[in-house]
Amino acid sequence: MSVDAKESRLVDDEMLLRRRRHRKIDGGIEGLNLTAMMDIMTIILVFLIKQYESAPDNITLTDDLMPPKSSTPDELEPAVTLTLSQGAVLLDGIKVFGLVNHQPDTADGWGALGKALSVRRDQLKMIEKASGKPFDGALRVIADENTPYDTVSQVLLQAGREQFTKFKLILQAGGSK
Amino acid sequence: MAGGGGGTEDLNLVPYLDIMVNLIMFMVTVTAYIVQLKQAPIIAPTYGSGGGGGDQKPFLTVAIGTTQMQILGGSSGGNGAGGAETIKKGDWAKLNSRLKQLKDTVPNLADNLVVSADRAVPYKEVIKAMDAVRLDVSGQPLFPNVTLATVVNK
Numbered sequence: 460m461s462v463d464a465k466e467s468r469l470v471d472d473e474m475l476l477r478r479r480r481h482r483k484i485d486g487g488i489e490g491l492n493l494t495a496m497m498d499i500m501t502i503i504l505v506f507l508i509k510q511y512e513s514a515p516d517n518i519t520l521t522d523d524l525m526p527p528k529s530s531t532p533d534e535l536e537p538a539v540t541l542t543l544s545q546g547a548v549l550l551d552g553i554k555v556f557g558l559v560n561h562q563p564d565t566a567d568g569w570g571a572l573g574k575a576l577s578v579r580r581d582q583l584k585m586i587e588k589a590s591g592k593p594f595d596g597a598l599r600v601i602a603d604e605n606t607p608y609d610t611v612s613q614v615l616l617q618a619g620r621e622q623f624t625k626f627k628l629i630l631q632a633g634g635s636k
Numbered sequence: 637m638a639g640g641g642g643g644t645e646d647l648n649l650v651p652y653l654d655i656m657v658n659l660i661m662f663m664v665t666v667t668a669y670i671v672q673l674k675q676a677p678i679i680a681p682t683y684g685s686g687g688g689g690g691d692q693k694p695f696l697t698v699a700i701g702t703t704q705m706q707i708l709g710g711s712s713g714g715n716g717a718g719g720a721e722t723i724k725k726g727d728w729a730k731l732n733s734r735l736k737q738l739k740d741t742v743p744n745l746a747d748n749l750v751v752s753a754d755r756a757v758p759y760k761e762v763i764k765a766m767d768a769v770r771l772d773v774s775g776q777p778l779f780p781n782v783t784l785a786t787v788v789n790k
Contacts, residue, residue, distance in 0.1 A: 493649040493650070493653060494649070496653065497649055497652070497653060497656070500653065500656040500657070500660065501656070503660055504656060504659055504660055504663070507660065507663035507664065507667065508663065510663075510667055511663060511666065511667055511670075518673060520671055526673070527759060527760035527763040527764070528760075528763075529674060529676055529763050529766070529767055530767045530770070530771075531674045531675065531676040531766075531767070531770070532674065533674055533675045533676065533677065534674065534675070535673055535674070535675050536675065599675065602759050603759070604758065604759055604760035604763075605758050605759070605760065606758065606759045607755060607756050607757065607758065607759070608700075608753040608754065608755060608756070608757045608758070608759060608762055609755035609756070611759050611762070612755075612784075612785075612786040613786075615680060615784060615786050616786045618680075619680045619786070624680045625677070625680075626677065626678045626679075626680055626784075627675040627676070627677050627678075628675065628676045628677075628678060628763070629673055629674075629675055630673065630674055630675065630676055630763060631671055631672070631673060631674075632671075632672040632673065632674045633672070
């Protein structure tokens with residue numbers, strides 16, 4: 460940088476400082492103070508993140524999967540999730556088989572679900588051995604409201620046979636008492 | 637070094653503020669579409685020989701058919717709420733009040749109630765029945781423990 464340029468920069472800085480000092484003495488508008496606004500925004504953001512965090516994970520509701528409304532007050536707890544939509548049965552988000560007229564589209568029938576559940580149970584028991592986290596047999600069942608009871612019943616029956624005995628039906632809040 | 641020797645300038649908060657505003661708008665929009673979900677624990681029927689069960693408390697079963705509902709009484713010891721009573725399907729208030737009467741009148745009635753349904757009954761009606769039996773009109777627990785009966789294919 461040349462000497463002239465340095466001098467010119469110093470003069471600019473000095474003028475800027477003088478202008479700022481001048482404004483403060485006059486008591487004029489100094490510019491919008493954004494710090495307070497930033498504080499508010501941060502608080503709102505933290506609140507929204509906490510609210511989002513408490514929302515159920517990986518449960519996407521569609522027209523094909525709309526759980527019935529209920530007045531039950533219990534909050535969701537983590538567990539193996541079995542989803543029973545109009546068109547498919549999913550275990551922890553992975554499709555086990557499709558459903559045609561609420562019946563399995565595989566040759567194994569409901570037994571295919573039993574096999575998938577036994578694999579998952581064995582995984583959880585291996586985790587139990589390795590980490591000490593006990594296998595409690597909890598199963599969250601999310602079923603569409605128009606699913607016939609026969610289909611729900613078959614799912615519970617298969618799960619019960621594979622040692623999943625603590626059923627938690629996932630329902631929409633807001634049903635009448 | 638370029639820019640060296642310059643005075644300290646205030647942190648420019650405007651881009652940061654833009655990001656924050658966008659994030660907040662995103663979070664507000666997303667949370668508005670989240671459906672609040674709850675869970676209803678149920679008791680699964682157990683397999684076994686039964687082991688006599690002579691001292692089992694009398695218990696009730698609510699059976700939901702395609703056109704009507706029934707309250708069935710029973711106990712392995714044959715010591716209580718026997719008989720059956722038919723209620724029009726969908727009359728959840730009547731089901732609730734009748735169960736309350738039975739709970740008040742039948743001594744030693746179990747807190748556990750069995751809900752059974754016809755194969756073709758939609759799941760939502762089973763849930764409505766569960767809601768109707770869980771609490772009475774004053775919000776007191778009526779039959780908080782529900783066992784869902786399963787249909788076994790022969």
